[in-house]
Amino acid sequence: MPNTKALRVRIKSVKSTEQLTKAMGLVASSKIRRANEAMSKAREYKKSLSSAISLLTSSPDSQKSPYMQNRDTGRTKIIIIAGDRGLAGGYNANVFRLAKEYPEAEFIPIGKRACDYFSMPINSSEKYAFDDAMALAKELCNDFAESKFDRLGIIYTTYHSVMTQEASFEWLLPLTKGEDNKNAGMIYEPDHLTVLNLVVCEYVAGMITSLVRESFACEVSARRMAMDSAGKNAKQMINDLSLEYNRARQGAITQEITEIVAGAGD
């Protein structure tokens, strides 16, 4: 016969887990709206930035820029954006799984989980500001221009909906030739190459910032979904355990009555 005391303890423990998942789900829900707003704003900025870079890189002059040189000596740096906390379903695991496809690369983590994973100084993806991205972009652009590495990529999570997020990869440097054909008659001050070289840092920083914001929106959505299903599982478990507990309790009572009746009959 199952031990009723052990069942009681288990029910209590599952109930406290349910409360915890409910609280984490509520915190994630409250952050979703703000995170989604920040993501859509950052997407607008990313779109403007990408079309400006496409315009600048479409001209033949731009091929002379150090940021458009394709070198292939295998020195790759990859910025990896993960979450600040766990309990977000497969959000962090998917990002790290994608990172394993680039075993030779040197990783630059953003987000506490990524910093822990790569044993680097901690930074927060939730509080990552444009200034932080600019400082990182300046350092990376200088190193790239000095040929200290050949390619710069970024691993982030693409937001499709509250239910669906996908770990993605994109190359940031070297820049690829744009297909914009609005160049005719355009005047560049002081000249095409100088403008391109001046805005590359801005472009890299802007891409990092907007992808960090998109990834954060994915993190809170993934956490809400994970906590919702954990809450449902906990509820189901409590029901099953309660049923088992009641059966055990009832069995004990029945047995006791049977024993008393048997004793009285003697």
Added chain:
Amino acid sequence: MKKFHLTISSPDGNIFEGEAYKLDVRGVEGDLAIMAGHIPFVTAIKAHPCALWLDDETKKEASCDGGLLTVSSEGATLIAGSFKFSE
């Protein structure tokens, strides 16, 4: 008074999107003003206070930490890392 379409974009979204009369900024080669009918033009801009004229009397001052200014026949776009209008 002719106006032009202006979009000011930063990581905080489109800070301004609409018709403007004039935009004063500091480019890498010096101060410049964009008005309606400006030739197609691209320049990097420096971190400096700038001014947006909605008409010839309404001026909004702002701080900008540098970026890229693109002027085409469809309008002007200023992409900045940070752009904040003064209170």
